[in-house]
Amino acid sequence: xxxxxxxxxxxxxxxxxxxxxxxxxxxxxxxxxxxxxxxxxxxxxxxxxxxxxxxxxxxxxxxxxxxxxxxxxxxxxxxxxxxxxxxxxxxxxxxxxxxxxxxxxxxxxxxxxxxxxxxxxxxxxxxxxxxxxxxxxxxxxxxxxxxxxxxxxxxxxxxxxxxxxxxxxxxxxxxxxxxxxxxxxxxxxxxxxxxxxxxxxxxxxxxxxxxxxxxxxxxxxxxxxxxxxxxxxxxxxxxxxxxxxxxxxxxxxxxxxxxxxxxxxxxxxxxxxxxxxxxxxxxxxxxxxxxxxxxxxxxxxxxxxxxxxxxxxxxxxxxxxxxxxxxxxxxxxxxxxxxxxxxxxxxxxxxxxxxxxxxxxxxxxxxxxxxxxxxxxxxxxxxxxxxxxxxxxxxxxxxxxxxxxxxxxxxxxxxxxxxxxxxxxxxxxxxxxxxxxxxxxxxxxxxxxxxxxxxxxxxxxxxxxxxxxxxxxxxxxxxxxxxxxxxxxxxxxxxxxxxxxxxxxxxxxxxxxxxxxxxxxxxxxxxxxxxxxxxxxxxxxxxxxxxxxxxxxxxxxxxxxxxxxxxxxxxxxxxxxxxxxxxxxxxxxxxxx
Numbered sequence: 121x122x123x124x125x126x127x128x129x130x131x132x133x134x135x136x137x138x139x140x141x142x143x144x145x146x147x148x149x150x151x152x153x154x155x156x157x158x159x160x161x162x163x164x165x166x167x168x169x170x171x172x173x174x175x176x177x178x179x180x181x182x183x184x185x186x187x188x189x190x191x192x193x194x195x196x197x198x199x200x201x202x203x204x205x206x207x208x209x210x211x212x213x214x215x216x217x218x219x220x221x222x223x224x225x226x227x228x229x230x231x232x233x234x235x236x237x238x239x240x241x242x243x244x245x246x247x248x249x250x251x252x253x254x255x256x257x258x259x260x261x262x263x264x265x266x267x268x269x270x271x272x273x274x275x276x277x278x279x280x281x282x283x284x285x286x287x288x289x290x291x292x293x294x295x296x297x298x299x300x301x302x303x304x305x306x307x308x309x310x311x312x313x314x315x316x317x318x319x320x321x322x323x324x325x326x327x328x329x330x331x332x333x334x335x336x337x338x339x340x341x342x343x344x345x346x347x348x349x350x351x352x353x354x355x356x357x358x359x360x361x362x363x364x365x366x367x368x369x370x371x372x373x374x375x376x377x378x379x380x381x382x383x384x385x386x387x388x389x390x391x392x393x394x395x396x397x398x399x400x401x402x403x404x405x406x407x408x409x410x411x412x413x414x415x416x417x418x419x420x421x422x423x424x425x426x427x428x429x430x431x432x433x434x435x436x437x438x439x440x441x442x443x444x445x446x447x448x449x450x451x452x453x454x455x456x457x458x459x460x461x462x463x464x465x466x467x468x469x470x471x472x473x474x475x476x477x478x479x480x481x482x483x484x485x486x487x488x489x490x491x492x493x494x495x496x497x498x499x500x501x502x503x504x505x506x507x508x509x510x511x512x513x514x515x516x517x518x519x520x521x522x523x524x525x526x527x528x529x530x531x532x533x534x535x536x537x538x539x540x541x542x543x544x545x546x547x548x549x550x551x552x553x554x555x556x557x558x559x560x561x562x563x564x565x566x567x568x569x570x571x572x573x574x575x576x577x578x579x580x581x582x583x584x585x586x587x588x589x590x591x592x593x594x595x596x597x598x599x600x601x602x603x604x605x606x607x608x609x610x611x612x613x614x615x616x617x618x619x620x621x622x623x624x625x626x627x628x629x630x631x632x633x634x635x636x637x638x639x640x641x642x643x644x645x646x647x648x649x650x651x652x653x654x655x656x657x658x659x660x661x662x663x664x665x666x667x668x669x670x671x672x673x674x675x676x677x678x679x680x681x682x683x684x685x686x687x688x689x690x691x692x693x694x695x696x697x698x699x700x701x702x703x704x705x706x707x708x709x710x711x712x713x
Contacts, residue, residue, distance in 0.1 A: 180308065193381065211230060214238065223243070287338070338365075408431060421492040452481045597667070599681050665689070
């Protein structure tokens with residue numbers, strides 16, 4: 121064979137080998153790239169799934185928190201013990217103890233360690249069955265003081281009883297506290313884990329699914345806790361192998377922002393109309409009781425004033441409605457046509473008019489202590505025979521000593537039969553029951569400053585407050601800088617805030633220890649290092665801010681509404697100035713109530 125052929129055959133054999141080697145390298149590279157891409161896609165999918173789960177968890181927690189705050193603000197529809205804004209429902213009934221149809225319904229009571237932590241009562245809150253990103257139902261822990269029960273008092277002075285710590289150690293070590301005095305906590309428990317104590321969480325039966333140990337990690341429930349102590353501690357920190365709880369809190373600030381708005385709305389829709397009606401009935405507004413948040417009587421008669429607490433005259437109040445005299449005359453012009461007598465100051469007033477009597481007759485009577493509280497108007501008398509009296513009209517005025525003079529005009533016609541008319545003594549308004557549970561049972565009256573100009577108090581003299589004479593009225597400073605003339609102002613104190621010019625050590629408003637009827641009273645808002653005594657002279661400074669606490673009662677008297685800040689959180693509602701024959705309008709800042 122020639123050398124050229126041999127060389128040609130040699131070259132022809134070597135080319136396919138090189139090509140095969142290159143193809144193998146390309147295939148290997150493609151395989152590596154494909155494998156890397158597969159792993160990357162898997163990781164991206166896993167990360168995307170985790171992000172989706174976290175998003176679902178956050179959404180569920182926020183939805184639950186919003187529903188609980190709405191429940192607290194609008195607590196006015198369920199049962200005779202309700203209408204108590206600020207209260208929260210108990211956790212839900214357990215799966216092992218309730219029918220499936222009742223699953224998600226709040227327990228009736230939850231004061232013990234066995235039931236103050238449980239699943240979110242989604243049905244009571246009007247929610248769907250919320251789950252976290254792992255498909256688990258949400259859990260919920262509640263401070264015992266905020267239970268929706270009639271025996272508890274919930275207002276702006278109340279603090280929570282739950283602490284959060286970064287580590288599972290109680291008491292929480294220094295520097296590890298996340299939050300304290302929390303009102304409630306909502307949990308997303310995540311998938312089962314083996315806890316730091318080596319316990320593998322078990323969720324295989326209804327009984328196991330009712331046990332908090334199978335869902336939450338690093339918590340500590342205080343078996344001795346009651347209304348007077350911090351009850352429970354929960355762990356709040358980043359997820360790790362033995363801890364995966366996610367949570368969201370309801371703080372005092374969260375709760376009261378919603379609750380105080382609801383209370384301000386009730387002041388506008390319930391209390392201002394009642395004061396307006398009192399003015400229409402009696403020709404003035406009642407005196408205020410001295411501002412004393414530890415007072416449970418609110419007795420204006422002891423020290424009548426034009427700026428203080430609503431004169432609810434409860435319990436042992438000295439206010440005593442009664443006829444000032446037991447004998448009055450019925451007049452027709454200058455002539456006496458009958459007499460009225462009462463067996464006692466609180467009995468019916470019986471007016472007898474011998475026949476014949478015809479035309480308009482008048483009767484002027486006095487009723488003691490009407491100016492010291494909210495009192496219903498005198499009611500039309502019961503006539504006998506009924507047809508003898510065709511119309512009755514009343515005009516009333518109040519004197520500085522609280523006495524009311526009532527002039528009754530009756531259209532009477534009876535030729536042969538004696539006429540008798542019986543008048544019942546006016547009665548104190550009863551601000552109790554379902555409609556006023558929030559005011560009385562929750563003691564929101566402790567947080568309300570009631571003010572009127574002196575010219576509209578009992579015995580007030582001209583010039584009086586009117587739209588044409590606004591300088592004779594209270595002045596409301598609106599948040600936009602404008603002013604309004606008011607005949608009545610109600611200022612609602614919020615939770616304690618920083619004082620603008622505090623005495624040494626008294627940087628935050630302090631409130632009295634309350635309530636004394638509990639077995640172990642607790643100081644609601646202590647101020648360590650504050651030596652200022654909490655007395656009548658300092659009450660206003662510890663409840664209200666700015667001009668709202670200056671205690672000025674001589675015109676000009678100004679009250680201010682404003683934006684919430686670390687040093688201001690009062691809310692103000694008011695009745696406008698009025699003109700003769702007109703009814704004052706109710707006003708408040710729309711953004712508040």
